[in-house]
Amino acid sequence: MQADELKIARVSTVPFFVLTQLSAQIDALSASGMAVTVIASSDELSEDLAASKSSTYIPVNIEREINPIQDFLSLVSLIRVFKKNKFDLVHSTTPKAGLLCAIAGRLAGTGVRLHTFTGQPWVTMSGVKRTILKLCDKVIASLNTHCYADSVSQKNFLVSNGIIKAEKISVLGAGSLAGIDLQRFDSSRYSAEEFRAMRNELQITDTGKILLFVGRITPDKGIKELITAFNEIVRKDPDVFLVFVGPFESAGEEVVNRVADASVRDNIKVVGYSDEPEKYMAFADLLCLPSYREGFGTVVIEAAAMGTPTVGTNIYGLSDAIVDGETGVLVTLKDAASLQAGILSVLGKPALQSAMGDAARKRAKSHFGSQACSELLISEYKRFFN
Template sequence: MAAMQQSSRPPVALFIKTFSRYGGVEQFCYRFNEFLISRGYQVTVFCGEDKTEEAAAGKPRPEVVEVGMWRPGRFLKHLSLYHKMKSRRARLPKGTVSMCFGNFAGCTIYRSGGPHLDFLGRSIRAQRNPLRRLSKMAVRFFSPINWLMPMLDLSVYPHPDTRCILAISNKVRQAVEAYFPGTKGRIAVIPNGVNTTRFNPARFAELRQDARIWYSLHEGQKAIGFCSTNFELKGLDRLIKTLTLLPPEYMLVAAGGRNHTKYIEYARSLGVHERIIFPGKVDDMPKFYAALDVFCHPSFYDTFGSVVAEALAMGVPTVTTEDVGACDLIKNGENGVVVKNPTPEELSRAILVLRSVNAGQNFNCVQDDTAVFERYLQLIERAAAGKKPAPARPDK
């Protein structure tokens, strides 16, 4: 009976640019592959580059096929991957359900992070200075990648072989339907989950004392957390200015990033540089969240925002914007606040509203990765049976 059940499972092919344990979509794909294998599915992973520890040790995983990419530059990488993945997909055995985590046309299920034109239009608002904004727009206009990606979107979203577009948030669904109206009825909304074994209120309580010491936070101080590799897009400058509107006990712990210098100078010009801690890249994220009283993600564009989900899973009340997909997880005033525009005035009001919400409680608003994987599995089985996805979740 078990053998019969296993043989009835469709083979699955996963397509991704980089196969790795690190990075948002990369880590998600890695763990989903492990999940599928644990359920007895025959899986093949096609990737542009294999950056797993196994590959680095010269012993790549048997299910992983590295197709390679042209270099240098993003344009050649994406163009070559599009054609190489198309060729690989065409040679898949009959009955294989293909799922892509990138701009690869014709896969059975396309996990979408949103159209590239939507990103270009929304993210430009991160530029405060009008001249800087015009300069950024000019650079983007003449960049080949910003012509290529919309062209790939035109071939990916309407493709007749794609039975389901998997949107990671309602924001993504809205953008896809706006740019590609013909996709309505083919979109399923499944928000990302987190590993709740790592991120949970019990871990917050366990790590709290050591975390406060580690980040040099004193009794009576309230820690606002921020974490990103892209300080500009995620609105760190607005958050720094927000400190000028908050009582002096509020401190900012700004993790990640590549260049802190201009932000330190900006904070110095506002007289709040002594209220900011820049720890750099953080390896122990649960410990980071455990040090906080509130998390703030004032991003101008984020199709989901895994840091929001992680903070909420740890029980940290969170402030974010309407342009972050994970804002769907927030109930205003209960576990966080969603602001329309990340101005210092709106951010400061939101942070002060959350003074009465204690960190470390169970908000019960984030799904575990395994529950999300189960929903992905249902999509795979429906696609294998030739069925449409379940209707998209309605707006909040």
């Protein structure tokens, strides 16, 4: 079989993940001649997947949370889809899709079964749930032909925790899930007039210093620590603003709404989900990602390409995305005081911000372009059929 005749299935839990993380990669796979099918749950973004000219969309509902009945039905659906379409290769991302695909692919007789780990939910858990989810990752590792991690530190974490053997997992290039579109994430796309308009829209002063958070607004992204640190920062400097870009999840909204000080609350701007987060990255002074767990932290590289450094927690994944002291600052996990100190070590220091931003941009362009990352993946797919 010619590699450019391969039938590929890319499977994720929800369309949002595919649209925001994998679109460029899927386009590249299709352009190489491979027939790509995307499998994900059906929701309000499904129409966008169905409209793609690079892939065929097959809806299979996959719950993010544990739901034995629905999970069994999803497994049966995946087995049927795999058998009917006779895919040469199935590649899953996101935890639940990974588990169901590993089982369905083995039972359906799919020849090459791959999974990319993008962070472990069980890291922040304890007790029975932690044990069950660790076991799920071990099943994924056992049943798949090969697995990938989107950072070296995540790979080492999985191996050291006995999830997978070192020879069965690898990292493509310098890491990241699929790289980033360097034409899209380019600050030169935006003018000074557009930045002024955004400041007016968000009611941010011309001299206001902007901290940015992009992603799911949920406690495991370190929102509690960020709000606590921001409270102290604003008391020292009322001309600092915190902008949230992304959807509220879990108890994230409650954490933000608990801010009692009116002067602090007025300096918090909630944008919600945006299909153009790069424009906020372009006019921010500093990205903050005090997450409890990250497989890599793609948003860090997106901001880096826009020339914006990041303050993030010193955890696996982010320790690969941020070069401490060069492209940003790593701070202590779940430590609001450390986060505050990290932010203040950079914010309001134009020369340092500029130097870090330039270093971050150069690194993003040299290591994390989506085209280069896609070429690595295409070569990886081909090696299974040579």
